[in-house]
Amino acid sequence: MLTRYKKNLEKIAMGLLSFMPEEKDVKKLQQTIKEYETNPDWHLYLWKEEDVLGAIGVRIEDEINAVIQHISVNPSHRNLGIGKKMVNAVTKLYEEKYSVCADEMTEGFYNKCGKNTDSDEQI
Numbered sequence: 001m002l003t004r005y006k007k008n009l010e011k012i013a014m015g016l017l018s019f020m021p022e023e024k025d026v027k028k029l030q031q032t033i034k035e036y037e038t039n040p041d042w043h044l045y046l047w048k049e050e051d052v053l054g055a056i057g058v059r060i061e062d063e064i065n066a067v068i069q070h071i072s073v074n075p076s077h078r079n080l081g082i083g084k085k086m087v088n089a090v091t092k093l094y095e096e097k098y099s100v101c102a103d104e105m106t107e108g109f110y111n112k113c114g115k116n117t118d119s120d121e122q123i
């Protein structure tokens with residue numbers, strides 16, 4: 001299930017976010033997590049089953065748009081649908097109030113999650 005990030009999960013959240021290609025640098029990663037902790041428009045969620053297996057972030061851009069901007073799943077638990085479940089859960093949370101979209105880094109996967117068939121490569 002999707003749970004809101006809390007400071008006591010900082011290490012595990014940073015571990016997950018570090019799988020994002022643009023978050024490899026520790027300084028950048030620390031900046032990102034700080035932004036999620038302090039900026040009221042940045043919301044980080046973790047996907048928890050028995051353990052925390054994934055992370056997904058949303059930035060409220062304005063009164064209209066909520067932008068998904070980080071999606072990461074523990075490498076040992078990939079290709080099991082967790083990424084898609086996180087995207088769907090976050091979309092459900094925000095779609096009543098916002099138009100939900102994804103940033104450049106996540107839009108390939110985000111668009112894939114909106115499709116019903118895995119083999120459909122059309123945009």
Ligand SMILES: CC(C)(COP(=O)(O)OP(=O)(O)OC[C@H]1O[C@@H](n2cnc3c(N)ncnc32)[C@H](O)[C@@H]1OP(=O)(O)O)[C@@H](O)C(=O)NCCC(=O)NCCS
Pocket residue numbers: 019020021070071072073074077078079080081082083084085105106107108109110112118119
């Ligand atoms: C991207 C990521 C979150 C997917 O998580 P996941 O739990 O494995 O995803 P799901 O099981 O729901 O979906 C798997 C499908 O997504 C595809 N996929 C993986 N990464 C993708 C990407 N960057 N763009 C488009 N599709 C992608 C897989 O090839 C697989 O396709 P298939 O079902 O046709 O075989 C995970 O691979 C990850 O953490 N990657 C590292 C972080 C990253 O690069 N994030 C940026 C992209 S969101």
